[in-house]
Amino acid sequence: MKKLIVLLLVLLTPSAFASSGHELQSATIDLGNKASLQRGAKYFVNYCLSCHSAKQLRYSRMAEDLDISPELVELNLMFTGEKIFDGMNISMRAKDAKKWFGVNPPDLSLIARSRGPDWLYTYLKSFYIDESRPFGVNNSLFPKVGMPHVLADLQGLQRAVYKEVETESGGVRQVIDKLEIVQPGKLTPREYDNAMNDLVNFMTYMGEPAKMERQRLGWKVLMFLFLMLVIFYYLKKEYWKDIH
Numbered sequence: 001m002k003k004l005i006v007l008l009l010v011l012l013t014p015s016a017f018a019s020s021g022h023e024l025q026s027a028t029i030d031l032g033n034k035a036s037l038q039r040g041a042k043y044f045v046n047y048c049l050s051c052h053s054a055k056q057l058r059y060s061r062m063a064e065d066l067d068i069s070p071e072l073v074e075l076n077l078m079f080t081g082e083k084i085f086d087g088m089n090i091s092m093r094a095k096d097a098k099k100w101f102g103v104n105p106p107d108l109s110l111i112a113r114s115r116g117p118d119w120l121y122t123y124l125k126s127f128y129i130d131e132s133r134p135f136g137v138n139n140s141l142f143p144k145v146g147m148p149h150v151l152a153d154l155q156g157l158q159r160a161v162y163k164e165v166e167t168e169s170g171g172v173r174q175v176i177d178k179l180e181i182v183q184p185g186k187l188t189p190r191e192y193d194n195a196m197n198d199l200v201n202f203m204t205y206m207g208e209p210a211k212m213e214r215q216r217l218g219w220k221v222l223m224f225l226f227l228m229l230v231i232f233y234y235l236k237k238e239y240w241k242d243i244h
């Protein structure tokens with residue numbers, strides 16, 4: 001019963017988060033695009049897996065789903081000394097994480113389901129310089145976030161451009177109008193968008209590695225049901241023939 005309640009909560013949370021008021025940019029999710037998923041996996045293990053785990057995804061499963069040979073996965077995507085059948089764990093201890101960041105970086109296995117792909121895509125593009133924060137950055141979608149801008153070498157650094165809006169009481173308030181790059185990174189803005197799209201695509205896959213399998217299976221099940229329907233229809237005809 002407890003499990004059921006937790007599951008229900010996980011399934012219901014997107015609507016709870018949707019009301020933040022920040023405009024979301026939409027990511028293009030395509031779980032059939034293996035090349036995009038592979039690039040996303042590379043970003044994930046290189047830039048996220050040092051702090052966040054994704055315990056529910058096994059490396060072996062990822063190798064199979066993404067058409068990467070297990071040897072290549074071990075060589076290029078596994079850095080934490082694990083075995084191919086392990087889930088994506090991290091070696092950082094929770095106690096240390098708490099000390100360094102003030103909060104524990106959450107496991108990201110199900111993050112695409114709880115936050116939604118568009119939220120994640122926007123979040124990864126919303127870091128901006130804010131000297132008042134411990135790591136010198138803030139996030140316009142997730143104010144006072146405890147996470148440093150780990151992708152700054154790719155994106156570069158953004159600063160916030162403010163505008164004034166009238167408050168209900170008639171005063172004025174400064175709100176962020178947009179973010180603009182003040183120090184370019186290795187990628188152009190468009191390349192960064194594509195990279196983040198791949199990463200979010202991968203995280204969406206991660207939240208539901210069974211989805212691809214299910215979609216394949218779904219068709220087979222439908223065909224099977226249709227066949228059964230035909231068979232039963234004629235069986236029924238045969239069966240009732242003499243009674244009418």
Ligand code: HEC
Pocket residue numbers: 043044047048049050051052101103104105106108111115120123144145146147148150151
């Ligand atoms: C240096 C450690 C570190 C790295 C590397 C890192 N994060 Fe984080 N992340 C954090 C911490 C700490 C938090 C918790 C922030 C908070 O709650 O204030 C966080 C929070 C998040 C959240 C919000 C979770 C929520 O509350 O819904 C997301 C999404 C996220 N990280 C994604 C990523 C992705 C994607 C990457 C790789 C590109 C990444 N992180 C890399 C430390 C890190």
